[in-house]
Amino acid sequence: MRQENRARRQQQIEEAAYAVLKEKGYAGTSMLAIAKRARASNETLYNWYGDKRGLFCALVARNADEVRGDLEASLKQGRSALQTLAELGPKLLSMLTGTRAVALNQAAAADPTGELGAAISETGRETIAPLIRQVLEQARDTGNLSFEDPQDATELYLGLLIGDLQIRRAIGRQPELDPDYIARRSELALEYLNTLLSPDGTFATP
Template sequence: MQAAAEVFFEQGYAATKIDAIIDRVGGSKRTIYNEFGNKEGLFLALVVENVDKVLSAFPIGEIGTRELRETLTAFGQHLMAVYMSHTLLGIYRIAITEANRFPELVKSFYEQGPGRATSQLAGILEDARNREEIRADDCERAAGHFVGMIRGNLHLQVVLGLRPPPSGEEMQQEVVFAVEAFLRGVLPSSDK
């Protein structure tokens, strides 16, 4: 997977050939095709692997026992770390550059990546709403806003190469600010 990511990032999705990946790691086309189906399957496996890193940090059974602020902070920190990882930055760059030529690939990227993370967070918010910890008419939309706050302009600046990825401390500060701003928007009036 790492070799595939490097080739995709160096050559772009369209220019990447399975043979170039095999040249890096050895093996055969048959093995790659058996494992991933095709180049698109290999690219999506990279996406899923990175999203799984974020989502696996939140075993469903433990979520209900955490305070919402703690859950959002942990979710945001994991999400920020993945968004700023070399691999996901490369995946985002590919998705942006290939959107017009490969719309189905980009749609799958969104569904398996950002869309999946947003849906899991929406479930967390729905549970909090059911416990009357928050007020939110549309938890899916609220989750999308939270994810957008985490990604924000900082992520865009890094994707565009305008700045290097932030330090761990800077990422933590961004997440704390996003959690506080988000909670001010969804907490019941008496809790603000």
């Protein structure tokens, strides 16, 4: 199969997977149901993805592809860490609160096996967070930020950027975020991070 045809077919399969997931939940979703919805063979799905968990890991990975790729490129090219974070914020927040991430999180919350939640964590957060940690370490090494524990700094940044928005989106208490809001929140997250982790330790206290 030619590469462009395979890519188009994968997109159809993955769109079918989201549709079946929304209807049946993760436990009720089967490779056969997805294959039928996508008008593909069950054999094709197993050949390409291995099993249901592999398919949903691929969905999570594809959802995070742009963010992961940008972070990897920035680290490889040695770009300014703070500029990387400025560009990362809107993309990461959009991805984590977007309709596909919400669908996956809602299904994971209702999955009694915990399998989907594990796939989301392993393929999403556990892939992206270490890259953010490297960017923050780079900012520390160049004197832009000051902190002792890179993991704490990473959690601080993610907390400032995301807060409880992901949870509120998943439980239906937060509508889809407006691009202007995403941009402003991302700016504020970086501004607060700079203040709290200022190298000279000068920031306002309550």
